[in-house]
Amino acid sequence: MNVKKSGLFARVMRAIRDTEELTTPLVIKEGTESIIQLEQYKEELANNPSEALAKKVKLIDLGNKGEAQVLFELKNAFLPLHILHDLQIVHNELTAQIDFVVLTRKFILLVEVKNYFGNIVVNAKDEFLRCVYQGNRLVFQEGFYSPLRQVERQAEVLSGYLIAQGLIDKLPVRYIVVFSNNKTILDTTAASEMVQQQVMRTDGLVSYIKQALTDKSPVYLLDNHMTEISAAIKAAHNVVPVEQKVNVEPINDQTLAQAIKAWRLATATAQGKKAFQIFSNKTLDDLLDKKPCTRNELFEVYGLGEAKVALYGEELLQIMRRYN
Numbered sequence: 087m088n089v090k091k092s093g094l095f096a097r098v099m100r101a102i103r104d105t106e107e108l109t110t111p112l113v114i115k116e117g118t119e120s121i122i123q124l125e126q127y128k129e130e131l132a133n134n135p136s137e138a139l140a141k142k143v144k145l146i147d148l149g150n151k152g153e154a155q156v157l158f159e160l161k162n163a164f165l166p167l168h169i170l171h172d173l174q175i176v177h178n179e180l181t182a183q184i185d186f187v188v189l190t191r192k193f194i195l196l197v198e199v200k201n202y203f204g205n206i207v208v209n210a211k212d213e214f215l216r217c218v219y220q221g222n223r224l225v226f227q228e229g230f231y232s233p234l235r236q237v238e239r240q241a242e243v244l245s246g247y248l249i250a251q252g253l254i255d256k257l258p259v260r261y262i263v264v265f266s267n268n269k270t271i272l273d274t275t276a277a278s279e280m281v282q283q284q285v286m287r288t289d290g291l292v293s294y295i296k297q298a299l300t301d302k303s304p305v306y307l308l309d310n311h312m313t314e315i316s317a318a319i320k321a322a323h324n325v326v327p328v329e330q331k332v333n334v335e336p337i338n339d340q341t342l343a344q345a346i347k348a349w350r351l352a353t354a355t356a357q358g359k360k361a362f363q364i365f366s367n368k369t370l371d372d373l374l375d376k377k378p379c380t381r382n383e384l385f386e387v388y389g390l391g392e393a394k395v396a397l398y399g400e401e402l403l404q405i406m407r408r409y410n
Contacts, residue, residue, distance in 0.1 A: 104308035108166040114316045115323065117157070117172030120150055123382060142385045145392050152201030152266030153185055155288050163292045165299070166191060168316040174324045175244055181404060182243035183381060188295070189316050192303035194254075195295065196244065196261040198237035206265055208277035208285065231397035234284055237261040239400065244319070253318050256304040264288055343374055345405050353398070364398070365389050377406060 124146045131139045153171065160169050168189035175182045186197035204218040204226070214233065218226040238261055245259040262284045265272055274282045286294060307315070347361075347370070354361045369389035378384045384395045384402065 104310040106308050108309050108312070109164075111161050111163055111165060111167040111169055113157075113161065113169045113171070115170040115173065115320045117153060119172055120146060120153075124150060138386065141391075142382070145385065146382070148201045149199070152199045152288075155266045155268075156186060156197060156199050156264055156291065159288055159291050160186070160188060163295065165292075165295060166312075167295075168312055170316060170319055170323075173319065173322075175240075175247055175319070175322050177243050177247035177250065177322075179404070179407070180239075180243045180246075181400060181407070182240035183400065184237075184240050184244065187244065187316075187319055189307075189312055189319075190295065190299060191307045191312070192299055192301070192305065193258040193260050194244070194248075194315075195298075196237050196241050196259070197291070198233050198240070198261070198263045199266055200233055200263060201266045202270065203267065205271040205273065208274045208281050210276045212278050212281050228393075230393055233263040233396070234261070234281065236396070236400070237263060247322060248315070248318065251318060253315050254305075257307070257315075258303060258305075260298065262286065262291075262294065264291055342377075342405070343370065346370060346373060346402070349401065349405055353401075365394065373402070373406075378403070379406060 124143065127139060127143045127146065131143055157169070157171060160167065170187040170189075171185070173182075173184040173187060175184065184196055185199045186195075188195040188197060202216055204216045207215045207217055209215065212232065212234075213229055214231075215227055215229050217224055241259050241261045245254070248254045248257075264286055266288045268288070270287065272285070272287055274285055277285075283294075350361050350364045350370075354364050357364075366389055369387060372388040376383065376387055378387055381395065381399050381403065384390050384399050385392075390399075
């Protein structure tokens with residue numbers, strides 16, 4: 087989406103008249119879409135009970151509760167912030183589904199929220215592990231795709247969009263991961279310094295922002311400039327609804343299948359795995375049959391649960407849109 091740019095004179099005058107009056111957080115965009123979607127699923131579940139739909143409702147509900155905690159912290163930060171919640175930004179055929187964009191006077195911050203059950207450990211290789219204990223006994227452990235890499239991709243899409251619109255040049259774009267389950271023990275002591283700084287629990291979020299605001303920045307935004315940037319981000323939200331077909335031509339299932347297989351093989355090779363460990367051929371067949379266009383629709387595909395949608399969802403949707 088192209089944002090209509092003001093003329094040079096108008097921009098100069100706006101800069102001259104700019105002020106620094108904002109002192110408290112301002113919510114620019116509420117995250118209402120997932121709440122509406124949850125209510126729709128609950129109604130559907132009441133009329134047509136199913137295990138798959140019940141799982142979907144539970145996952146969305148957990149996600150909403152985690153994000154509500156983060157929103158509460160941001161709204162009570164007593165800082166001059168613009169808050170945008172639950173965004174989908176499309177730029178250069180890449181899609182970023184972002185939990186929070188927080189605009190400060192010195193930087194833009196992307197926040198990826200994870201509401202996981204169990205303890206989170208990041209080892210010396212910066213690999214993320216989820217561990218579940220009964221008493222002192224470890225009963226379950228699994229690795230999962232780095233949420234930092236996930237939000238890093240989101241930051242690349244958002245910054246690319248804003249740069250293309252001429253809205254930012256030197257403004258830093260930061261990103262972090264927040265684990266919102268209050269019972270989760272987060273252990274990053276063995277991780278790199280970067281991970282230790284960028285991964286936190288909800289109660290560390292505001293402290294992180296305050297500390298980051300003490301760092302030097304090449305940019306200091308006043309109120310009008312903040313409004314211009316946050317308005318552009320809000321305007322870009324869902325500008326290409328993924329529910330709509332990109333092309334009107336019939337889908338070539340063979341081409342789509344080849345693209346998914348190639349991506350699956352490349353992903354498996356990069357992770358030192360076999361292709362079937364990414365997902366099975368049964369999942370591939372169901373992808374071709376259902377052709378999901380949204381993240382929620384991915385949950386309806388056989389073999390794609392919370393973990394795999396978090397790991398591979400965005401990339402699969404990009405392939406779908408490219409060939410769909």
